[in-house]
Amino acid sequence: MALDESWFTEPVDKTGTAFSLKLGEHVHGEQTPFQKIDIYRTESFGYLMTIDGCTMVSTRDNFLYHEMMSHPALNSHPAPEHVVIVGGGDCGTLREVLKHPEVKTATQVEIDERVTRLSEQYFPELCVANNDPRATLFFGDGLAWMKEATPESLDVIIIDSTDPVGPAEGLFGAKFYVDCLRALKPGGLLVQQSESPILHLELITEMHKFMRQAGFAQTRLIHFPQTIYPSGWWSGSIAQKTAGPLAARVDEQAIDAMDCQFYNAETHAAAFALPTFVKKAIAG
Numbered sequence: 128m129a130l131d132e133s134w135f136t137e138p139v140d141k142t143g144t145a146f147s148l149k150l151g152e153h154v155h156g157e158q159t160p161f162q163k164i165d166i167y168r169t170e171s172f173g174y175l176m177t178i179d180g181c182t183m184v185s186t187r188d189n190f191l192y193h194e195m196m197s198h199p200a201l202n203s204h205p206a207p208e209h210v211v212i213v214g215g216g217d218c219g220t221l222r223e224v225l226k227h228p229e230v231k232t233a234t235q236v237e238i239d240e241r242v243t244r245l246s247e248q249y250f251p252e253l254c255v256a257n258n259d260p261r262a263t264l265f266f267g268d269g270l271a272w273m274k275e276a277t278p279e280s281l282d283v284i285i286i287d288s289t290d291p292v293g294p295a296e297g298l299f300g301a302k303f304y305v306d307c308l309r310a311l312k313p314g315g316l317l318v319q320q321s322e323s324p325i326l327h328l329e330l331i332t333e334m335h336k337f338m339r340q341a342g343f344a345q346t347r348l349i350h351f352p353q354t355i356y357p358s359g360w361w362s363g364s365i366a367q368k369t370a371g372p373l374a375a376r377v378d379e380q381a382i383d384a385m386d387c388q389f390y391n392a393e394t395h396a397a398a399f400a401l402p403t404f405v406k407k408a409i410a411g
Contacts, residue, residue, distance in 0.1 A: 135167055135175065137182055139357055142326045146182065146355060148172055155249070161239045166249050172355065174249045176217065178242070182355040184217045184250065192320075193219035193253070194390040195351040196363055198382075199398050200283055200318040201227050203365070203373035207282045208232070211310075213269035215287035216242030219253040224285070225261060226385040233262050236273075240266040270303055276310035284311065286319035304341035304366070311368045317343070321364040323357050324350055324405050334364050335409045344370035348409055349398035351389070 130136055130147055138145040151168035158164075167175045173186025184192075197220055201207045208231045212220050216237035224233045237243055243264065247254045256262055265272065269288075284307050307317050317338070321331045335346045343366035353361035367373070377392045 135169070135177070137177070137180060137357075139326075142357060144326065144357055146357065148175060148185075148355070155245065157241065159239050159241045164239075164241060164245060166245060175355070176242075176245065176249070184219065184246075184253075185355050186250065186252075188354040189217070189219050189250070189253065190388040191351060192353050192356075192361065193223050194387050195349065195361075195394075195398060196220055196285060196287055196318065196320060197223035198226075198385070198387065198390045199349050199363070199395055200285065200316050200365060201230075202376045202395060204283055204316050205314070205374040205376070209281050209312075210234070210283045210285065211236060211273075211276075211281055212285045212287050213273065214238075215285070216240075217246040217250055217253050218243060218257055219250075220285060220287045221262060222253055222256040223385075223387075225256040225259050230261060233259075234265055235263070236265045236267065236269045238266070238268055270306075273303065273306040273310060276306070278309050279312045281310050282312055282315050284315070284317045286317070288320060301337040301341050304338050304343065307366075308342050308368060313369055315368045316373075317366040317368075318349075319364050319366075321348070321362045323360050324348075324362050324402070325360055326358050328405065328408050331362060331364065331405075332408050335366075338364070338366040343367060346409065347373070347399065348401060348405065350401065350405075351394070351398055 133150055134147045135150050136145055136147040149170040151170055153167050155166040162178050165177045169175050175185045176183045210224050210233045212235045215235055221235045321334055338346050345367040347365040348362055350362045377395050379392050
């Protein structure tokens with residue numbers, strides 16, 4: 128049964144799936160030099176931002192993605208002082224990164240400034256850290272920024288990009304991973320959103336292969352729920368510049384102080400516990 132125009136629907140022909148939300152109204156739409164951005168008010172998920180027809184962020188469930196793309200990686204590094212976020216224009220990941228008192232600098236590199244300006248308007252709760260003195264908002268090409276980054280200057284790189292099409296396509300390639308590796312200090316970590324383990328396992332496997340080919344010593348995967356993304360099950364791929372066990376700075380008192388809605392010591396550990404079929408796929 129087809130849904131009428133009172134619903135937003137994101138069909139994905141390649142996976143034979145679709146996701147829908149009941150709409151209130153379409154409150155904004157614009158074509159930027161990079162992509163088509165739309166903002167809807169929904170009946171049950173608050174505001175919804177879509178980019179080129181794909182769900183990006185909603186008021187109701189954004190904490191799932193932003194917390195899990197930030198805290199597991201930062202708490203797996205012994206001293207995450209200098210962090211760069213490539214993408215992440217809604218600023219939710221930046222907000223979570225700056226909850227860590229160890230962080231001295233956090234730079235967000237977003238190609239499309241309009242994503243940030245619309246987030247400030249419709250998702251202001253995600254932008255509360257934008258004026259933090261440790262934060263820098265840079266609007267430009269993440270590929271070029273990383274290529275020019277000072278060698279061994281970063282502790283953690285977070286690739287908070289859209290799907291691997293359009294402006295974000297190059298962020299999933301081996302050449303970009305070489306630049307990330309060079310920019311990381313010894314012991315540094317790269318974490319990149321890597322789509323759904325049930326729908327995009329081939330992509331995840333390819334990403335881990337490219338990361339290892341670029342020179343990363345070890346790769347891992349974390350997974351977590353994300354309601355508005357295809358399948359409702361999402362992942363982040365972590366690449367280590369130096370082989371060995373990850374740090375485990377999972378102090379419950381420190382985590383409580385961050386006032387998270389999903390992330391805690393238990394969900395940190397659970398995120399690294401992989402289903403057998405996923406473990407086998409990325410083992411190679």
